[in-house]
Every structure is written in structure tokens, then in C-alpha cells.
Amino acid sequence: MRALRVGNSSGFYGDRFDAMREMLTGGELDVLTGDYLAELTMLILGRDRLKDPSAGYARTFLRQVEETLGLAHERGVRIVTNAGGLNPAGLADAVRALADRLGIPVRVAHVEGDDLGPRYPGSLTAHAYLGGFGIAACLREGADVVVTGRVTDAALVTGPAAAHFGWGPTEYDRLAGAVVAGHVLECGTQATGGNYAFFGEGDVRRPGFPLAELHADGSSVITKHPGTGGFVDIGTVTAQLLYETGGARYAGPDVTARLDTVRLTQDGPDRVRIDGVRGEAPPPDLKVGRTRIGGFRNEVVFVLTGLDIEAKAELVRGQMAEAFDKSEPEEVRWDLVRTDRGDAGTEETASALLRLVVRDPEQAVVGRALSGAAVELALASYPGFHVLAPPGKGAPYGVFEAAYVPQGEVDHVAVLADGRRVPVPPAIDALGLDVVPQPPLPEPPPAGPVRRAPLGLVAGARSGDKGGDANVGVWVRSEAAWRWLAHTLTVDRFRELIPESGELRVTRHVLPRLRALNFVVEGLLGAGVASQHRFDPQAKALGEWLRSRHLDIPEELYRDLPEGAHRDLPEGLHRDLPDGRSVDRREGPHRDQPEAPHRDLPEAPHPDIPDARPLDTPEDRP
Structure with a gap:
């Protein structure tokens, strides 16, 4: 046919x-x-x-x-x-x-x-x-x-x-x-x-x-x-x-x-x-997707610019906490996103974002929590105070939940063009979903020189959501890379690279025919995409974050890279490999960070100011 x-x-x-x-x-x-x-x-x-x-x-x-x-x-x-x-x-x-x-x-x-x-x-x-x-x-x-x-x-x-x-x-x-x-x-x-x-x-x-x-x-x-x-x-x-x-x-x-x-x-x-x-x-059972209104959500993003980012964040948190004493929402979440740089050439790149999200069953509570309290700080908080947008009254958010029913309890019907109704019977056989035993791993790669670089130089990834869980599939395109990946990217290593997963259940599935590993992170997305639990509520970019993290990668894997695969590497990561490519393996506990901007400054850069605070540096950041 x-x-x-x-x-x-x-x-x-x-x-x-x-x-x-x-x-x-x-x-x-x-x-x-x-x-x-x-x-x-x-x-x-x-x-x-x-x-x-x-x-x-x-x-x-x-x-x-x-x-x-x-x-x-x-x-x-x-x-x-x-x-x-x-x-x-x-x-x-x-x-x-x-x-x-x-x-x-x-x-x-x-x-x-x-x-x-x-x-x-x-x-x-x-x-x-x-x-x-x-x-x-x-x-x-x-x-x-x-x-x-x-x-x-x-x-x-x-x-x-x-x-x-x-x-x-x-x-x-x-x-x-x-x-x-x-x-x-x-x-x-x-x-x-x-x-x-x-x-x-x-x-x-x-x-x-x-x-x-x-x-x-x-x-x-x-x-x-x-x-x-x-x-x-x-x-x-x-x-x-x-x-x-x-x-x-x-x-x-x-x-x-x-x-x-x-x-x-x-x-x-x-x-x-x-x-x-x-x-x-x-x-034997069919999955049922249930949605419901979980309550109301409100958000405000404070912009913190220049010096003393941590102190500014601490100040506004304390001021909002006092306001919450009168009517505290059921859930309060703060996230400080360090998008700022030292000695920045634009105001935007000198700024960090402090995100406040509140949730409560009552719309009036989340409305009052931010619309009043946050706006009242406009002339009474940290220097340079402003927000990305004024908070509103709060909007409903949804919750996704999965349930299961026996196939025979669902009336699956085909309604034909002439109006006839044709029942569709449930599956004849049914099997429980036992876990497939993990297949044997390939032989580990031989020992050899390594260079530190982003995982994404040699591996692809795609991530997404299933209810409150996230998955990250990671694959490579050669047998040599597969031997390295299968033994290197363990659950423990995944937790190190994605700290958000540290307290959550992470399961690794091995798919040798695809040269792939699939990680399922349970509960990362809270009650699902509609609840907007995190910055990336559907985990669409979780795989790209993983690819950006640095690992020690065998030098032999660089030789098979397609032309242009290394074009986005930072300066200094291209020195010793064939065709002039390399990865700089920096030493020390902060090898993936720029050198501290104040390391070579005199001991007292502000001698006339009592108890001078040091400049804000990467080491101070969470």
C-alpha cells in the first residue's frame, strides 16, 4: 500500500x-x-x-x-x-x-x-x-x-x-x-x-x-x-x-x-x-487533565542600579515586609536577578532586577499588597527607585493537575457527518507501566587532556513541561561524545549544574540509540505553566541554561565540531586546539567568573569615608 x-x-x-x-x-x-x-x-x-x-x-x-x-x-x-x-x-x-x-x-x-x-x-x-x-x-x-x-x-x-x-x-x-x-x-x-x-x-x-x-x-x-x-x-x-x-x-x-x-x-x-x-x-487508565483557578497573582519588578545592589534589595524587602504586616498575602516570593555589570556603559547593563510575586485566594489582598505598598515607596526607598511597570489589581492564575480514569469509563464516540454515533471501544489489552531497566552504559572514554568549556559546545538539549515537572533531553552526535556524556552527566552532576533541582527528585533515563539522556525534574514548575511559578514557567530554556554551564570536556571531542560551532565562546577559549581553537581552563574556585574588579585596588579606596563599603563584586553575589 x-x-x-x-x-x-x-x-x-x-x-x-x-x-x-x-x-x-x-x-x-x-x-x-x-x-x-x-x-x-x-x-x-x-x-x-x-x-x-x-x-x-x-x-x-x-x-x-x-x-x-x-x-x-x-x-x-x-x-x-x-x-x-x-x-x-x-x-x-x-x-x-x-x-x-x-x-x-x-x-x-x-x-x-x-x-x-x-x-x-x-x-x-x-x-x-x-x-x-x-x-x-x-x-x-x-x-x-x-x-x-x-x-x-x-x-x-x-x-x-x-x-x-x-x-x-x-x-x-x-x-x-x-x-x-x-x-x-x-x-x-x-x-x-x-x-x-x-x-x-x-x-x-x-x-x-x-x-x-x-x-x-x-x-x-x-x-x-x-x-x-x-x-x-x-x-x-x-x-x-x-x-x-x-x-x-x-x-x-x-x-x-x-x-x-x-x-x-x-x-x-x-x-x-x-x-x-x-x-x-x-x-489501563486514561490521563485526565484538570485545570482550576488557583487564586490571584500580582507582581512588581524593582530596578536596582549601580552600587550596593544587595543593600538596596535588603532595604526594599524590609520596607515591603512592614507593609505586609497589615495584610500579608498567602505566598510572597522574592527573586534578585543580577543582570548588572560593574563600570557599565549603559544604565540598563548597570541594573539588576528585584522581582516580587505575591499570591492569595483573594484578589483584594494581592492588589493592596502591591498597588499600595510598592507605589508608596517611590520617594522613600533606595536611590534610583523605579519599577518596570506599576502593579495592577492582580490577575487569576491557573493550576494544572493530572488524574486517571479506567479506559472503560470514558465514552469515546465518533460522531459522523450524517449524525450517526459510533462508539469507540477501549483498548483490548492493557499493561502497567513498569520502569524499563536502565541499559548498560558504553565503555568510558580513555583518559586524556581536557579543556573547560560550555556543555553546549558538544551537546544539544531541548526542555519542556509536563504539569509541574520539567524534562531536559541532552544528546550528542558522535560515539566518542556519547561515551563521555553517558559517564559524565550523572544526576549529581546535573544537580550541580542546575542548582534549582538540588532539593527536587531528578530521574535520569538513558537512550543509547539516540545517544541521549533525558532528565525529569519533579516539581520544578510548581502547579504548572498557568501558575507562573518561575521565571521560565514552561522550562523552555532550561536546556539552554544547562548547555551554557561549563564542564571539563575531552580535547578529542573538539576535533569533530562542525565549522562555526565555537563562534560564541568567550575570548581566551580558542587558543590551543586544531584550527586555533581551544578552551582556557582557568584555575581556582572562581574560574568561570571574571577576575574581581577590586582585587588590585588600594586597601582603602575611600579613605575619607568612615567604614567604607567595598565595591560590589561578583564574589558578593548569591
């Missing part, structure tokens, strides 16, 4: 508007998918529905389809999307009305049964993650457009593949191959050079969206339309495979895909073949 060409035109609600047209006009396709849902999106749609019960779906999709439905119909391309969000039936009706107005004869079906709101009182939304067989039922009955609510992201690909190839629910290896392809496609241009650690190796100013050529045995080729931007190679596909995953078992409602069996092969320019994927029966 011929291959099935499945493309993607959206990785999130708000992605490139023109992508649907680009994918329909750029080359051959059989199915075009669009992924619009994420944990935060469900909360946003839930708040929309509170204002308007007929809302709850991604309205952007409807505007995109208005411009492209005729194109899709002419080219015989079927559209499958989870843009239905909380109201798939409502979006399906809206698409039918649009098609009638445009005079385009398309059959629109939808999938429902994921909404479990009545089971979870107090939740804003509660939706089970359904699999792909409801989508498959709609396509087998001739649907041209299939709208779903909360399905797994990969289901947008497994459904069309099961319909096209006639796969049954126990063909686990084939289904697992489609799940892996779907996981690569789901985030759009992240598979074609977007958000990629080694982005300088190609032109990623406007990467094209990806597509998969799926085969009957479950293998696939990831590629993109000819002439589009970006690039597809083993690295871009590896990065996306590691994104928002955990261990070797990648569980879903249809199948558990074994990521430790994935084999990647460069199959030509902008073509990566995926094969060898093994599958197992899915777990």
Missing part, C-alpha cells in the same frame, strides 16, 4: 496563520493536521466558555479554514485537528456552516467523550486524553474534516494511519511507529530547525512545517516541502523526540511506544527515516 503523507500546520494555538495555506500549496499531502491544544490552552478556553457557553474552541482555525477549505477539497486533502478544544461539536457545526456559505461540499465529523467535567467538581476543565481510533472511525466513513477535543497530540497522526492502512487496535509496533512520527510532527517547526540548539547550521528564519511519509509497517520518513526554510536532520528529529517525554516508555491511550527502540537514519537531504519502533499494550 502506498505511503500516507501527513503534514502539520500548527503546533499551538497562535502558531503561524499562513501555515495551512503553505502546506496545501507547497507539495503533495493526504492529510493535514493541526495541533492547537496545550495545558495552558485548555485553561484559556475554559475561561472563554465562562463568558460565552458557545465558545471553547480555537477560533483561529475557523478563519484559517475559511481561506483554505476550497484548496483542501480540490486537492483531496483531509483535515484533522484538535481545535475543537472544549466544544468539538460547536466547531464542527461552525465548519459546516462555513462550507455551506462557501458552496464547498465537505463532510465534517467530530469526536467527543473526553469532557469529564461533572466528575470533578471545582474544576474549570477536566478532559481525558483520547486516542486515535475515534478519528480513524470518522475517516473510514468518509469524513473530509475531523474535529476533536482533547486527544493526545500523536493521535492526530495515529488516527489517519490506522484508517489508511487498516490497522487494528493490537498492532502495537505499527501504532507505536505512528505515535513516534506524530510526536515529531506535533510541535510544527520544532522538527525543522525551530528552537534548535544548533540553529546556526541552517537557515531557520522561516522554517517550513514538517510532514511524515508513513508506511504500512509503521516506519516513516520525516521531511518538509521542497523549497521551504529550515532543515531536517537526525539532530532536529532527536531534539523533538526528547521534548516533553520521560522514560523509555512513552504511554498513550492506543499504545505504549518504546523510545529506546527508535532508530534514526539520514535518508537524504531533509529526510530522516524512523524505524525499528516497538510497541506495547497501553496502560
Whole structure:
């Protein structure tokens, strides 16, 4: 049977508007998918529905389809999307009305049964993650457009593949191959050079969206339309495979895909073949994503400029503490971000940021805490007092929580274009998710000279969120680098490099076929992205922070670096290696910091000032 060409035109609600047209006009396709849902999106749609019960779906999709439905119909391309969000039936009706107005004869079906709101009182939304067989039922009955609510992201690909190839629910290896392809496609241009650690190796100013050529045995080729931007190679596909995953078992409602069996092969320019994927029966329970309003949040960022940064921060903290005595919020969090430099050439680079975040069940409490107290300090605090923006009344924040229900307790239904309702049975078999034993590590590298440099010189990374947890996938591109990474980047070393993880549970998963390690940090993100627990609430840049940390790297690994890989290294890190490249291994406890600016100053730089404070230096910083 011929291959099935499945493309993607959206990785999130708000992605490139023109992508649907680009994918329909750029080359051959059989199915075009669009992924619009994420944990935060469900909360946003839930708040929309509170204002308007007929809302709850991604309205952007409807505007995109208005411009492209005729194109899709002419080219015989079927559209499958989870843009239905909380109201798939409502979006399906809206698409039918649009098609009638445009005079385009398309059959629109939808999938429902994921909404479990009545089971979870107090939740804003509660939706089970359904699999792909409801989508498959709609396509087998001739649907041209299939709208779903909360399905797994990969289901947008497994459904069309099961319909096209006639796969049954126990063909686990084939289904697992489609799940892996779907996981690569789901985030759009992240598979074609977007958000990629080694982005300088190609032109990623406007990467094209990806597509998969799926085969009957479950293998696939990831590629993109000819002439589009970006690039597809083993690295871009590896990065996306590691994104928002955990261990070797990648569980879903249809199948558990074994990521430790994935084999990647460069199959030509902008073509990566995926094969060898093994599958197992899915777990007996479906994941349920619940969102609720957690309370109210307010924030103010104080700008501290010039000298005595720590003393200025201490002053404003003390002043705000006195104000909080009258009405202290339930949670108060301070973060001092040392963006300042000594002897800076601009005011901005001479300034540090002191961030205050308060939370409380009552909006009035967080409003009074900052709107009054912080503003009243304007003429009565540290020299140079100002804030990035005046605080407001406070805004609600969301909480994401995961729950689980038996597959048989969820009424998964395909609602066909003619109104018929086709029940989708739960998985025939089910298996618990035992932890896969860690595979043996490769032989450690031989001893040899090392140079100190950022990890990212030889390793890529991609990070993301799953509820309150974060994952960081790290991979390398040669066997020599893999032997070094597997023995060097342990959990203890990870904790050293990412101090935030020090008191949290960190699990390391080893994926030798991908030359990759995946670290899961539990609780790093608090109650999830909507709670805005930390500076980077979705841990999107956590991997890049890790790549910027310095390690002792064997000199032999530098010889295989692609041209330009070292261009961002600081001066002095390029001296002794082949082609003039090197890494300077500084000695002493502060070898990664500039020398202290006051080290060579006279002992009393301010002899006429009693008890003169020394200049603020890197050693004084936390």
C-alpha cells in the first residue's frame, strides 16, 4: 500500500496563520493536521466558555479554514485537528456552516467523550486524553474534516494511519511507529530547525512545517516541502523526540511506544527515516487533565542600579515586609536577578532586577499588597527607585493537575457527518507501566587532556513541561561524545549544574540509540505553566541554561565540531586546539567568573569615608 503523507500546520494555538495555506500549496499531502491544544490552552478556553457557553474552541482555525477549505477539497486533502478544544461539536457545526456559505461540499465529523467535567467538581476543565481510533472511525466513513477535543497530540497522526492502512487496535509496533512520527510532527517547526540548539547550521528564519511519509509497517520518513526554510536532520528529529517525554516508555491511550527502540537514519537531504519502533499494550487508565483557578497573582519588578545592589534589595524587602504586616498575602516570593555589570556603559547593563510575586485566594489582598505598598515607596526607598511597570489589581492564575480514569469509563464516540454515533471501544489489552531497566552504559572514554568549556559546545538539549515537572533531553552526535556524556552527566552532576533541582527528585533515563539522556525534574514548575511559578514557567530554556554551564570536556571531542560551532565562546577559549581553537581552563574556585574588579585596588579606596563599603563584586553575589 502506498505511503500516507501527513503534514502539520500548527503546533499551538497562535502558531503561524499562513501555515495551512503553505502546506496545501507547497507539495503533495493526504492529510493535514493541526495541533492547537496545550495545558495552558485548555485553561484559556475554559475561561472563554465562562463568558460565552458557545465558545471553547480555537477560533483561529475557523478563519484559517475559511481561506483554505476550497484548496483542501480540490486537492483531496483531509483535515484533522484538535481545535475543537472544549466544544468539538460547536466547531464542527461552525465548519459546516462555513462550507455551506462557501458552496464547498465537505463532510465534517467530530469526536467527543473526553469532557469529564461533572466528575470533578471545582474544576474549570477536566478532559481525558483520547486516542486515535475515534478519528480513524470518522475517516473510514468518509469524513473530509475531523474535529476533536482533547486527544493526545500523536493521535492526530495515529488516527489517519490506522484508517489508511487498516490497522487494528493490537498492532502495537505499527501504532507505536505512528505515535513516534506524530510526536515529531506535533510541535510544527520544532522538527525543522525551530528552537534548535544548533540553529546556526541552517537557515531557520522561516522554517517550513514538517510532514511524515508513513508506511504500512509503521516506519516513516520525516521531511518538509521542497523549497521551504529550515532543515531536517537526525539532530532536529532527536531534539523533538526528547521534548516533553520521560522514560523509555512513552504511554498513550492506543499504545505504549518504546523510545529506546527508535532508530534514526539520514535518508537524504531533509529526510530522516524512523524505524525499528516497538510497541506495547497501553496502560489501563486514561490521563485526565484538570485545570482550576488557583487564586490571584500580582507582581512588581524593582530596578536596582549601580552600587550596593544587595543593600538596596535588603532595604526594599524590609520596607515591603512592614507593609505586609497589615495584610500579608498567602505566598510572597522574592527573586534578585543580577543582570548588572560593574563600570557599565549603559544604565540598563548597570541594573539588576528585584522581582516580587505575591499570591492569595483573594484578589483584594494581592492588589493592596502591591498597588499600595510598592507605589508608596517611590520617594522613600533606595536611590534610583523605579519599577518596570506599576502593579495592577492582580490577575487569576491557573493550576494544572493530572488524574486517571479506567479506559472503560470514558465514552469515546465518533460522531459522523450524517449524525450517526459510533462508539469507540477501549483498548483490548492493557499493561502497567513498569520502569524499563536502565541499559548498560558504553565503555568510558580513555583518559586524556581536557579543556573547560560550555556543555553546549558538544551537546544539544531541548526542555519542556509536563504539569509541574520539567524534562531536559541532552544528546550528542558522535560515539566518542556519547561515551563521555553517558559517564559524565550523572544526576549529581546535573544537580550541580542546575542548582534549582538540588532539593527536587531528578530521574535520569538513558537512550543509547539516540545517544541521549533525558532528565525529569519533579516539581520544578510548581502547579504548572498557568501558575507562573518561575521565571521560565514552561522550562523552555532550561536546556539552554544547562548547555551554557561549563564542564571539563575531552580535547578529542573538539576535533569533530562542525565549522562555526565555537563562534560564541568567550575570548581566551580558542587558543590551543586544531584550527586555533581551544578552551582556557582557568584555575581556582572562581574560574568561570571574571577576575574581581577590586582585587588590585588600594586597601582603602575611600579613605575619607568612615567604614567604607567595598565595591560590589561578583564574589558578593548569591
